[in-house]
Amino acid sequence: MNRHAINFNLSKSQLRQATTLLLALSLSLTAHWSMAPCSAEPGAPATTDTTNDTTAGNSTGEGPGVATNSDTSTDSTTDIQGGSIKIPYRVPSNTAANTASTNPATRASGRINTPTETMALKPSASGDSWDQLESKGEKAAYNCEYGDAERFLKEAVEKARNFPAGDLRLAKSSGELGRLLAIRGRFGEAEPLLEEELAVKTVASGAEDEHLIPAMSSMVRFYLLHGSAAKANPLAEKILSFVEGKLNEARTQAKGKVTLQAGQPLQAWAGEASAVMRDPLIEWAIACDEIGNIYASKNSSADNAVSATKDNAVNNGASSGANSAQTNAKEATAENMSLAERLFTAALNVKSTVLGAHHLSLANSYDSLGVLALTRKDYEEAEANLKDALDITERIQPPENYQVYARLDKLGKCLLQENKLAEAEALYLRAQDFWKAAPSKNGNEARAAFALANIYAQEKKYAEAAPLFEKALQLAEQNSGPDSVALVPYLDRYAYVLYYLGMREQTDELRARAQAITEGNTSITMSKDANAAGLQQF
DSSP states (O other): OHHHHHHHOOOHHHHHHHHHHHHHHHHHHHHHHOOOOOOOOTTSOOOOOOSOEEOSSSTTSOSSOOOEEOOOOOOOOOOOOSSSOOSOOOOOOOSTHHHHOOOHHHHHHTEEOOHHHHHHHOOOTTTOOHHHHHHHHHHHHHTTOHHHHHHHHHHHHHHHTTSOTTOHHHHHHHHHHHHHHHHTTOHHHHHHHHHHHHHHHHHHHTTOHHHHHHHHHHHHHHHHHHSOHHHHHHHHHHHHHHHHHHHHHHHHHOOSOOOOBTTBTTOOSSSOOOHHHHHHHHHHHHHHHHHHHHHHHHHHHHHHHHHHHHHHHHHHTOOHHHHHHHHHHHHHHHHHHHHHHHHHHHHHHHHHHHHOTTOHHHHHHHHHHHHHHHHTTOHHHHHHHHHHHHHHHHHHSOTTSHHHHHHHHHHHHHHHHTTOHHHHHHHHHHHTTTTSSSOOSSSHHHHHHHHHHHHHHHTTOHHHHHHHHHHHHHHHHHHHOTTOGGGHHHHHHHHHHHHHTTOHHHHHHHHHHHHHHHHTOOOOOOOGGGGGGTOOOO
């Protein structure tokens, strides 16, 4: 024990020296081993990591060679389709690289390496073929060694640019590198590479658009999410021109049921596609649905921009410039809605030909078209589409499936907008039996009871509405808890009905509880008389 005591009886200077040495050793080990290869497969979710962008090993994945990339990209949820590089990937953020060098030129280069590290990571450019470089780049990306992946793929692109025009190897390398840069948030660098991929595929296919639709769709998606709508819209129009042209051609030529032949897509409007043609045609529908959804989502963004512009103009007193911006935003919204509707319609027509008139996939298209019609307040068109969506869904899915009530609810809200209370009431009344076999796991049973109770309240049938509001409140409490803010509308509407039934004390308690939840004060205790209103007591 004395020996151990002597060892720890150090002077302050000795302690400082020992602490410094230990800290230096710790930093050295951290810099050397901080990056472990990502085990996630391409396209599989990976956990967030805040370590340096380093490679655990040399360019072949062996040994302890280390390099630190100063790219400060963070986690990205970009979904760039095509190729073998998929996301979500873990995109490490930079930490040690910030202090590893004080040379501005070195920091600007994006790499901070020692000579040994540079030798260890330098791709063997002189002897590697395109196949080897491409394979190494994909493997490095798979292992989350993004610095190495980028360098290998860049060299693969340079080699492929020496191949004959239209060689698809260039499209592969440019596309993979572009998607890798997009994963890292470097969209400006990714854009020309993804454009090059599409250009090469166009040359290789002889400008046969039917083979390019998935690639064009991916490019439109990139433009809309990370680039410019000015580039996206012409390409979307090109997709539509081809698909709509084929559909119109098929309509004029169809004389009856005709089977599609390989190489002649959609030659019969009334027929169904043969099995050999199904995959390419379904790709058309998927492409149209995908970019249609993006255009539809931009409607709400544009609407919010219009409202924000108007509010700012009122606050700042600048009306002329605001009016111009508001007009531009409205025009953009109208264009987005028009493109979305055409894309959804094209997808619907393709799927009708390929899959038949009652496939569940068609319900998605009818649903999308119905929601668009609701947005522009075309309730008659919305009702027709939403009825088709619900009809197909109910034929295929069991009543407790979440999609059934979701589509019934959209139709019900449309009917209420048209003041068709009797039809909406019948619809929501039918929904009350959806969960007889098993309770709802997502709150739809509470929503269905609440919706029907609101219709009764609107019709001044307060005695019929009250037990439904009670049931809806109890179910909502089971789903969300007794103090959830989600209960506030249930409490408010229940109190409204009880007021007209003359139950003022219970009305006040419900309103007080709603206010307490809203204000974050849950200390109010319900009285014993609350049970007289059928309210569950806690």
